[in-house]
């Protein structure tokens with residue numbers, strides 16, 4: 001049973017997805033559904049003994065391409081629509097004990113190309129208005145599956161966070177004639193203290209307005225809107241800046257650092273989004289090695305975040321862990 | 334701008350028993366001749382801003 005229910009108080013959709021968890025086949029204790037299936041072993045989600053990067057439809061999706069008819073009746077006040085969309089899982093590597101941070105920059109570059117392909121393919125579906133690429137990582141945010149993987153949700157509408165950024169970008173463009181995000185880059189470069197790392201095509205910062213202690217944003221330095229606008233040089237630079245930021249995260253407390261990674265790109269609904277600007281936002285839930293930042297009353301009930309750290313100091317901490325990226329495989333013949 | 338420049342990536346799509354799709358992505362090693370915009374070398378080491386001691390003002 002799943003459907004989209006309209007929240008008239010906030011003007012946004014909520015996915016109600018009450019899944020019957022069919023547990024007919026009980027896997028072994030140490031079973032990982034994302035590992036390759038070993039010959040003669042219990043079948044995982046991936047029916048082969050090796051792979052590079054794999055994408056599949058989520059077994060328990062909150063959105064599906066052939067959605068059920070909603071089980072509740074819509075009213076004027078409470079519109080309801082089918083939960084149409086796509087939920088994909090993207091397995092970064094066959095190595096169970098790896099993580100995006102630990103993968104080689106070459107492997108991350110492959111992932112960037114797979115992301116690009118998924119954005120293009122899902123974006124071309126007529127019922128999809130927004131392709132959201134993200135990763136939830138770490139038990140601290142409720143992830144029990146440790147095998148390195150991310151997700152993609154293809155929504156049948158533009159989600160509210162993106163709407164909000166689009167509105168702000170539109171307002172900024174009308175007022176100044178410039179791109180809001182390009183202006184953020186200019187401002188952060190002028191200030192310099194919140195820059196974590198930079199390469200030819202991307203800049204990583206702990207923004208002035210961070211809501212989380214180690215919130216980090218990666219912006220393309222060229223003005224474009226999505227993965228499909230990138231040259232292969234830019235794809236490599238994105239892999240490199242991701243490797244730098246993720247490795248620095250892990251060095252902060254010498255743990256595999258938890259985070260939510262959210263890629264913000266233009267919608268795919270044929271609207272005009274020249275004023276938007278490709279970026280990735282990381283929200284790590286940790287304040288210290290063993291203290292979590294909770295979303296409490298002010299954050300959740302009022303929408304004002306209280307960040308009890310200074311972005312300038314957190315950026316300096318991260319910067320002190322930045323190391324150059326080493327491309328291992330020679331790229332020439 | 335470069336729509337399908339990625340000719341070293343291959344997709345193999347299969348159908349799982351419950352009807353869901355699964356896609357294997359595999360990659361050829363890039364050779365010198367197959368470059369679109371790869372004239373550039375791998376990205377230079379990150380340019381770092383000067384270290385700041387303590388930025389509290």
Ligand SMILES: [Zn+2]
Nearest residue numbers: 032035096147
């Ligand atoms: Zn695994």
Ligand SMILES: [Zn+2]
Nearest residue numbers: 179182223277
């Ligand atoms: Zn811009």
Ligand SMILES: [Zn+2]
Nearest residue numbers: 165264279281
């Ligand atoms: Zn954003």
